[in-house]
Amino acid sequence: MSFRLSQYVPVLDWGRTYNREALSNDLVAAVIVTIMLIPQSLAYALLAGLPPEAGIYASIVPIIFYAIFGTSRALAVGPVAVVSLMTAAAIGNIAETGTMGYALAALTLAFLSGAFLLFLGVFRLGFLANFLSHPVIAGFITASGILIASSQLKHIFGVSAGGDNLLEVLETLIAHLGNTNPITLAIGVSATAFLFWVRKGLKPLLRKAGLGPKLADILTKAGPVAAVLVTTLLTWGLGLADRGVSVVGSVPQSLPPLTMPSFSPELLKQLLIPAMLISVIGFVESISVAQTLAAKKRQRINPDQELIGLGAANLGAAFTGGYPVTGGFARSVVNFDAGAETPAAGAYTAVGLAIAAVALTPLVYFLPKATLAATIIVAVLSLVDFSILKKTWGYSRADFFAVAATILLTLGFGVETGVSAGVILSILLHLFKTSKPHVAEVGLVPGTQHFRNVLRHKVETDDRILSLRVDESLYFVNARFLEDMIQDRVTRDSPIRHVVLMCSAVNEVDYSALESLESINTRLRDLGVGLHLSEVKGPVMDRLRKSHLIDDLNGRVFQSQFDAWRVLTGAPRPVPAAAE
């Protein structure tokens, strides 16, 4: 492979052909996304336990860095719900919300995530994200949505509460319900109801009024902005902040500051595992969005380069007052629907947000936290989808079991335990499935050269020949299984003179399995029974040739099961000399 700089810095690719039309499309998209991002960024900062401006800062430099290094043309990078929750969970045990230590830990977490993502990208380790199975991700996102929504209830009621799992959150909430502020509750409930209505009822209404589907969609997405405007004006006009309604308060009017993460070894050690989990979850979320959008325009996403793009974005967040970021679903879809053509749209959004950070921050002083909580609740409840339980139950119990455990453990013990358990469980279930492989006794489908399971198909067999199709790679976890099975089969059925292992499904034979095959060979030889192999694949045969098995084999290696059948049944037709 030759080195091309543009491979690592995709901006060099699309930047060359950037023209006026793309510019105007990107600008329109940027304006729409900026308006949507202002309340969202404030809300997610609240969820992460950080001051509101951290959400804005985390949307500026990261989005530019991603525009330079990322491969998706529509992905919008910034704070997202699940990563914000995971940030709160990771830092919550280390520092008190609102302290300098908390903000510093958030920067450090972003730094570690960025470094880890870059490391994975540079060493092309993106496939590691595949260890998270689709059902585990779906279960995790659903459970996180519930956790997030319940963690925001305190803002709706205007009380204090906390905790890392559902039980703690609800317990502390209920304990404080006596202090509920009725005005806050009224704002919170009406904002939530309004936003749910916008999501479900407004769009059909707008369509009926004659608006195009895209415009209707974008106006619907602007619902949170309306809620923010109305409740802020009300709070300001009626002086509700003095009557106990918790508001965002003063936010510094400034561009993102230059910040430094902490390099204290102890803090780095404490945050390393959370940072790795956040990186992987963030990457998986981001790449799913990017691939979905790219497929619609027949564009390609390079997973390893995405790691580099997201890594750069997180490093950007770490040095400019942010916290861990990734590609968000809602904002990316809005960006795409609004017509963004290149990552430059993201850069313009960053400019928009920078202007907002300098000029508009005083306007959010009277924005009630209950409104932000309402936007979070409505956004994350759309992530909650238990249908994965039903789907996996119908298809595969092992997958169902992994999802159910992920959901229960995430709700019961928090995000880190939940997602780790999901990964470990899916790996163990997979190994368990391969430990007792399906082995079919096969016979010839009449009139063909094709062999199928004797129990499922009407096939020809021969008493003297035991043809076994082993439906699994042979490796240490199942090596002994085959040994025991053949021993059982051959000592039981005395007429057998030949055992043929049909290896069409054997994709690997590791050293443990090689020893098992050697031992099977020795035992069969002692019994005067031949051991033959058929349909051994190229890569497997290459490896077996390095061992003594083939030389010592008490039988032959046949190219196809049909060749084996012809030779061993003594069929009349000539067969060429056995060769792989």
Added chain:
Amino acid sequence: MSFRLSQYVPVLDWGRTYNREALSNDLVAAVIVTIMLIPQSLAYALLAGLPPEAGIYASIVPIIFYAIFGTSRALAVGPVAVVSLMTAAAIGNIAETGTMGYALAALTLAFLSGAFLLFLGVFRLGFLANFLSHPVIAGFITASGILIASSQLKHIFGVSAGGDNLLEVLETLIAHLGNTNPITLAIGVSATAFLFWVRKGLKPLLRKAGLGPKLADILTKAGPVAAVLVTTLLTWGLGLADRGVSVVGSVPQSLPPLTMPSFSPELLKQLLIPAMLISVIGFVESISVAQTLAAKKRQRINPDQELIGLGAANLGAAFTGGYPVTGGFARSVVNFDAGAETPAAGAYTAVGLAIAAVALTPLVYFLPKATLAATIIVAVLSLVDFSILKKTWGYSRADFFAVAATILLTLGFGVETGVSAGVILSILLHLFKTSKPHVAEVGLVPGTQHFRNVLRHKVETDDRILSLRVDESLYFVNARFLEDMIQDRVTRDSPIRHVVLMCSAVNEVDYSALESLESINTRLRDLGVGLHLSEVKGPVMDRLRKSHLIDDLNGRVFQSQFDAWRVLTGAPRPVPAAAE
């Protein structure tokens, strides 16, 4: 399955046909094994850091319990080298050698091991032991042998030393070398040299003198007894104990006492993981010996029942002053060679040892510890075998890497770290191998109905048809890989009208992979390309039928790749309607 008591208590099976001839054969074997076991039991107790009588006690009741519940006819259960070392490592951090707490922890460890083995046996979980691959076990045994031998050097030099890993052991040894007792060293070195000579040189000599091979073998195995007798007499006769030679000292003259393990939750928690590791390692060692010996007489070993037998043996050890036990290689081979026919031989050995415990213990007062150390060193160095490194290097780098890591980590960080790392590493390497599966483009081998890799064989192909044989089960770890690969292949080669996935090597399609296949199907449909499946196996097809994939498939499911080829190339011969 019907319940038969004799399935769980094999003694009911062989006990019915027990006759005079078996009795006399078993008695002869028992006498020989008893003589060999006396010094061995004392030595392994020393290695485990326990008083010498613990080794004798651990050989009495456990051997009887195994005789009742075990399935091997020749296995001799008792203390073995590796398990003794692991016991010392597990307890060393909890209590001081020689204290009551140490002995209590040993009983508790035996109790936990027994309970865990019984649990595995009753729930038929014996296959879990397969997670230890053969190369990892070989590497672990080799490294343990080195650790054990080096830990005994202190007794040869007559100094104190300790540590859980090779570096610590050698460091503390060298630091104390100044205190070497020259008489002890003389005894230790001559005993070691004598035993090595017995092992290598005596047998050919005895054969030349006209002895039969079996008798020569048994006499050779009696070497340690001779060393014990001579050095004990010397020490007693010359009063060497007063000149600084460390001796076994007074051993209580008693049958195994009735003891209780501790049920302190804290201690149980501390010992749980070590007990699990000891159980699994002990089980693997024991079952390999049992299967090797059973195969020689065409007998069968039932792994799950073996777990029950070993579990009972360990519980027996826990309640009669012992420590963790398992089936030992050396003693079992001697038992087998001496002609043991049934597990009753083990019971007679137990009687012999019980007599020894009551009558002979005063005789070992003057037995030098250096002699015991010499027997251990000579025994374990026969376990050290680095050839596994060479064998795996030639066959499979992944296996080599797992062995090398196991050896280095066991030597460098002790037995528990070593074996855990070996298991985890082999699993990760396996997953890694399956994450980027081999996918072969196949074509028809002329004159047959057989399809092989276009790169390895001269085959017929058709530009419009892309036939891919996926050489791996499709599951979450590699689900996305296939999606990306087909996307790449089809957008690149425009003439392709049909993609046929030949599924002969696909043994599983999990939910993540199902989603990937659905997404491949959608994308290919958008491109106007058909997606077909061929040679889908019964169990996989059963599952796919539960999903929407087959209904929505933008193509057909063919029983064989040849059917697919005939239909898609428009070959003249008729094809029956597609059915799995």
